Amino acid sequence: EAQVTQNPRYLITVTGKKLTVTCSQNMNHEYMSWYRQDPGLGLRQIYYSMNVEVTDKGDVPEGYKVSRKEKRNFPLILESPSPNQTSLYFCASSRSGANSPLHFGNGTRLTVT
Amino acid sequence: GEDVEQSLFLSVREGDSSVINCTYTDSSSTYLYWYKQEPGAGLQLLTYIFSNMDMKQDQRLTVLLNKKDKHLSLRIADTQTGDSAIYFCAESDNAGNMLTFGGGTRLMVKP
Numbered sequence: 001e002a003q004v005t006q007n008p009r010y011l012i013t014v015t016g017k018k019l020t021v022t023c024s025q026n027m028n029h030e031y032m033s034w035y036r037q038d039p040g041l042g043l044r045q046i047y048y049s050m051n052v053e054v055t056d057k058g059d060v061p062e063g064y065k066v067s068r069k070e071k072r073n074f075p076l077i078l079e080s081p082s083p084n085q086t087s088l089y090f091c092a093s094s095r096s097g098a099n100s101p102l103h104f105g106n107g108t109r110l111t112v113t
Numbered sequence: 114g115e116d117v118e119q120s121l122f123l124s125v126r127e128g129d130s131s132v133i134n135c136t137y138t139d140s141s142s143t144y145l146y147w148y149k150q151e152p153g154a155g156l157q158l159l160t161y162i163f164s165n166m167d168m169k170q171d172q173r174l175t176v177l178l179n180k181k182d183k184h185l186s187l188r189i190a191d192t193q194t195g196d197s198a199i200y201f202c203a204e205s206d207n208a209g210n211m212l213t214f215g216g217g218t219r220l221m222v223k224p
Contacts, residue, residue, distance in 0.1 A: 004155075033212075040121070042201060042216040043156070050210065058211060090155055097209035099144050104155030 002027045006091050006105035013081055014113055021076045021108050023091030031094045032074035033058070033102070034066065036087040043090065049074055050097060081112040117204055117215035124221045131189040133218045135202035138183060142204040145178065147187045150199040150217070159187070159200075189220075197222045 004025045013019055025032065033048040035058075045058030049068040063085055065077040074093075078085060089108045094100035116138045125131045137145070143164055148156040162169045162176045162185075169176045175188040185202055199217040206213070 035214075040216055042117070042119075043203075043214040045211055045213075048211065056210065059213075092156075098205040098212040099209035101146070101158045101161065102148075102156070102212065104157070106153075106155045 002103070004091055004093055004103050004105040006089075006108050008108060009106065010109050012111045012113065015082055016080050019078050019081060019110075021078075021089060021091075021110070023074045023076065023105060024072050025074075025091075025093040025103070026072065027093065027095075027103065028071065029093035029095055029103070030071070031097045031100065032068065033092050034064070034074070034076050035090045035092065036060065036085075037090060037107075038087050046076070046089075081110075083112050086110060086112050117202060117213050119200075119202060119215035119218045121216065122219050122221070124223065125192050126223050127192060127194055129192055131187075131192045131196070131220055131222075133187045133189075133200050133202075133220065135185040135187075135215055136183055137185065137202070137204045137213075137215075139204055139206060139213070140180070140183065141207040143207065143209060144205045145176075145185050146203045146205075146212070147174075147176065148201045148203060148214075150201065152198075156201060192220075192222050194222045194224060196220060 034046040035043040047066040091105040092102040146161040147159040173190045203214045
């Protein structure tokens with residue numbers, strides 16, 4: 001089954017403790033992206049990757065890092081999480097960029113205390 | 114940067130038509146999308162329209178695009194309780210690198 005898989009689904013952590021949210025897709029998509037969803041703000045793009053070893057900042061990249069060492073994986077790293085990063089995070093992938101339909105994961109709800 | 118606006122909430126009765134509206138600012142957008150989000154799930158692509166089209170129909174869904182006013186709408190005919198969800202419109206940038214989403218419209222369908 002074609003899918004985007006994120007882990008974990010839920011995560012509660014404390015300020016400053018490094019964490020990684022994993023994302024994997026099995027559709028051989030070139031484009032992958034991370035969004036955060038906050039009430040009333042819709043989805044805001046954090047980082048995106050057009051292909052392996054190519055990553056770019058989205059609208060809200062501060063406090064986040066990503067890597068794209070392999071085509072299928074696009075982990076999101078929070079080196080020193082803060083409470084304002086409490087949010088619902090979505091990973092998405094598409095065949096080629098934002099002009100192809102995006103396939104979304106089921107989300108990761110992160111709480112930073 | 115690009116900005117996409119939607120109303121927050123819409124309530125309709127089962128069987129009626131729903132119209133969800135969206136305005137955007139980037140006149141060079143290539144594609145405009147409608148996504149649906151059900152509780153506890155990711156976003157699911159509903160339909161999309163290429164920027165040189167005025168209308169697209171797909172079963173119960175009709176998308177209208179007014180490029181002059183930068184206005185996009187999604188009409189759902191014969192709305193069902195299973196259509197209750199949050200609906201997001203989104204526009205791609207000219208380079209096809211980024212997708213900008215609206216804040217989402219929560220559709221509530223009353224029996």
